[in-house]
Amino acid sequence: MRQLRGTRWPAAGSAAVDRGGGSNQGQGRDQLTATRQKAVESSVVTHLELHPLKTEKRAGELAALLERLHRERTRVVVWVADEGRRQILDDYLWTFRKLAFLPHIVWSPELGEVEEPVVLVGEPANPNSATVLVVGDEPPPGEWASTFDTIHDLLAPGEDGEERRLFWEQWRKNPEADTEEER
Numbered sequence: 001m002r003q004l005r006g007t008r009w010p011a012a013g014s015a016a017v018d019r020g021g022g023s024n025q026g027q028g029r030d031q032l033t034a035t036r037q038k039a040v041e042s043s044v045v046t047h048l049e050l051h052p053l054k055t056e057k058r059a060g061e062l063a064a065l066l067e068r069l070h071r072e073r074t075r076v077v078v079w080v081a082d083e084g085r086r087q088i089l090d091d092y093l094w095t096f097r098k099l100a101f102l103p104h105i106v107w108s109p110e111l112g113e114v115e116e117p118v119v120l121v122g123e124p125a126n127p128n129s130a131t132v133l134v135v136g137d138e139p140p141p142g143e144w145a146s147t148f149d150t151i152h153d154l155l156a157p158g159e160d161g162e163e164r165r166l167f168w169e170q171w172r173k174n175p176e177a178d179t180e181e182e183r
Helices: 023-043 061-071 081-097 159-173
Strands: 007-010 045-052 076-079 104-106 116-121 132-135 150-155
Touching: 061 076, 061 081, 061 116, 061 132, 061 150, 076 081, 081 104, 104 132, 150 159
Parallel strands: 045 150, 076 116, 076 132, 104 116, 132 150
Antiparallel strands: 007 045
C-alpha cells in the first residue's frame, strides 16, 4: 500500500484571479485567463500528514501535535464531530501537562470570527482563518477539508487505522465527496 504521509493532494474549489485589463483585450484575454485558471487549479494542493499511533489513545498525541503547531505560530482548526469528545478534548487541553498553556476555544456559530490560534469545531467552519486542519475524531466533510493548506490525522493501530488510511486515499481521488458512499 502507498504511504500517504507527507504527500500533497489536489485541493478542490480553487480559482484564479484575472488581473487583466479592460475589454480591449477581447477573447484572447479570456482564453489566457481560462488557461491560467486551469494551471492554478491543478497546482493548488492540500498537504496530508498521517500520524500512526502506537495505541488507541489519541488525546496525548493530539495535544502534543497541537502544542507543536502552536509553537510554530500556526492557526489550527481541530475537527471533533462528537460534542462529548469535543468537551473532553477541551478539558484535556487545559490539564494535559503542568505549566502547559495551549490557548484554544470550543467554537459555536454564535461566536463568529475568533482570534484564538486553536479552535475546536464540530461543524465545517474556519472561524480563526486557520491554514491547518487537525482531525480529532471522525473524518471531516471532504470538500471543506480541502480548503485547508494542511491536514493532520492520527491513525489508530490495526483495522481502524487502515480504514482511515483508505478513507484518505479515496478522499484524494474525490475530495468533494462528503460521505464514504460517494467515494
